[in-house]
Amino acid sequence: MFEHIPAYPGDPILSLNEDFHRDARLGKVNLSIGIYFDAKGLLPVLRVVQHAEQALQGERGEGPRPYLPMSGIASYREAVQALVFGTDGPLLRDERVATLQTLGGSGALKVGSDFLRRLFPQSQVWISDPSWENHRVVFEGSGFTVHTYPYYDAATGGLQFEAMMAAIAALPPRSIVLLHACCHNPTGVDLSHEQWLQLAPVLRERESIAFIDMAYQGFGAGLDDDAFAVRTLAQAGVACVVANSFSKNFSLYGERCGGLSVVCADADEAQRVQGQLNGTVRANYSNPPTHGAKVIAAILNDAELRRQWTTELSDMRERIAAMRRSLHADLSSRISSPRLDRYVQQRGMFTYTGLTAGQVDRLRIEHGIYLLRSGRLCIAGLNAGNVGQVARAIAAVMAT
Numbered sequence: 152m153f154e155h156i157p158a159y160p161g162d163p164i165l166s167l168n169e170d171f172h173r174d175a176r177l178g179k180v181n182l183s184i185g186i187y188f189d190a191k192g193l194l195p196v197l198r199v200v201q202h203a204e205q206a207l208q209g210e211r212g213e214g215p216r217p218y219l220p221m222s223g224i225a226s227y228r229e230a231v232q233a234l235v236f237g238t239d240g241p242l243l244r245d246e247r248v249a250t251l252q253t254l255g256g257s258g259a260l261k262v263g264s265d266f267l268r269r270l271f272p273q274s275q276v277w278i279s280d281p282s283w284e285n286h287r288v289v290f291e292g293s294g295f296t297v298h299t300y301p302y303y304d305a306a307t308g309g310l311q312f313e314a315m316m317a318a319i320a321a322l323p324p325r326s327i328v329l330l331h332a333c334c335h336n337p338t339g340v341d342l343s344h345e346q347w348l349q350l351a352p353v354l355r356e357r358e359s360i361a362f363i364d365m366a367y368q369g370f371g372a373g374l375d376d377d378a379f380a381v382r383t384l385a386q387a388g389v390a391c392v393v394a395n396s397f398s399k400n401f402s403l404y405g406e407r408c409g410g411l412s413v414v415c416a417d418a419d420e421a422q423r424v425q426g427q428l429n430g431t432v433r434a435n436y437s438n439p440p441t442h443g444a445k446v447i448a449a450i451l452n453d454a455e456l457r458r459q460w461t462t463e464l465s466d467m468r469e470r471i472a473a474m475r476r477s478l479h480a481d482l483s484s485r486i487s488s489p490r491l492d493r494y495v496q497q498r499g500m501f502t503y504t505g506l507t508a509g510q511v512d513r514l515r516i517e518h519g520i521y522l523l524r525s526g527r528l529c530i531a532g533l534n535a536g537n538v539g540q541v542a543r544a545i546a547a548v549m550a551t
């Protein structure tokens with residue numbers, strides 16, 4: 152029956168991460184997957200998460216586990232809305248946002264993509280060149296044709312903003328434009344506030360649907376600053392669909408917690424959209440799981456726990472920035488290349504090193520250092536104990 156089925160070629164991120172775990176060498180370094188490791192190279196359990204989990208443990212543990220509603224836990228969804236859109240604008244007051252609790256950011260992308268495919272069957276999707284590998288997979292999986300718009304400038308390590316604007320300004324109405332709110336994956340190159348303000352009227356005039364992926368809120372400049380793009384486009388009247396993830400900023404990867412929000416014209420439209428989103432969830436996985444969402448809702452809805460969380464998140468952000476500076480300083484002491492500036496200019500978890508696939512292969516084979524073959528390096532996998540080793544190895548493969 153299944154003889155004709157070809158082998159799965161693997162995923163460029165998840166399969167490489169599996170290869171890393173199979174590698175028996177001591178001193179190997181994982182800079183492949185977008186996961187934050189702490190100064191000791193360990194996956195942290197945030198203290199605030201431990202506090203919230205302890206508080207949720209009553210005599211009977213967390214108690215019974217009925218099915219959640221298709222949309223998820225109401226207090227979690229409200230907390231998502233406040234974190235993504237801010238509490239002081241008219242959007243939430245006027246109940247114009249429909250929101251789901253989703254299975255991480257990927258689940259939000261999938262449900263959002265299926266929802267749009269059903270309701271905008273003529274539309275096509277544009278993603279940045281390059282983008283997170285799975286964006287294309289998810290949208291094509293829903294049946295969309297996926298194109299790219301210019302984004303990264305390999306020569307400068309920065310943004311091709313004018314080319315990006317020109318491409319978006321020429322799109323047919325109701326095109327779906329996938330944008331990264333902050334900490335662009337894989338390049339670490341973001342639009343400035345000024346550039347978002349310039350892009351907003353173009354998207355509105357072209358009647359584009361902005362599908363904004365915010366997987367790294369808090370890892371760029373801070374929770375509010377990182378949401379600038381979302382809030383600016385939503386306030387400018389752009390049709391917005393927002394996927395947000397709590398995998399990284401709560402270090403709760405395996406709990407699969409995220410959100411999908413659709414900004415609507417009014418409360419009545421938002422209710423109808425919410426119903427269609429719920430129906431899309433029912434067709435995919437019926438309803439989301441409980442534990443991680445309860446923990447996150449408990450933290451976001453309590454002023455003291457939330458304060459603790461933002462402090463721990465700032466610590467993670469600052470440690471990443473310190474590792475960027477450290478890698479840059481060490482590399483600069485070994486080699487001289489204008490390409491090194493991008494290590495400190497780009498932000499968030501990733502740096503697009505400009506290393507070729509061949510150089511990346513040498514890093515892995517000769518030095519046990521794992522990066523994506525696109526040259527993406529996860530800065531959050533560096534620490535004081537391995538940054539020198541990584542700099543030495545990068546300098547060696549760049550020199551020969």
Ligand code: LMR
Pocket residue numbers: 164165183184185186283285336
């Ligand atoms: C990444 O880009 O490495 C992360 O978002 C993990 C993933 O699922 O690809």
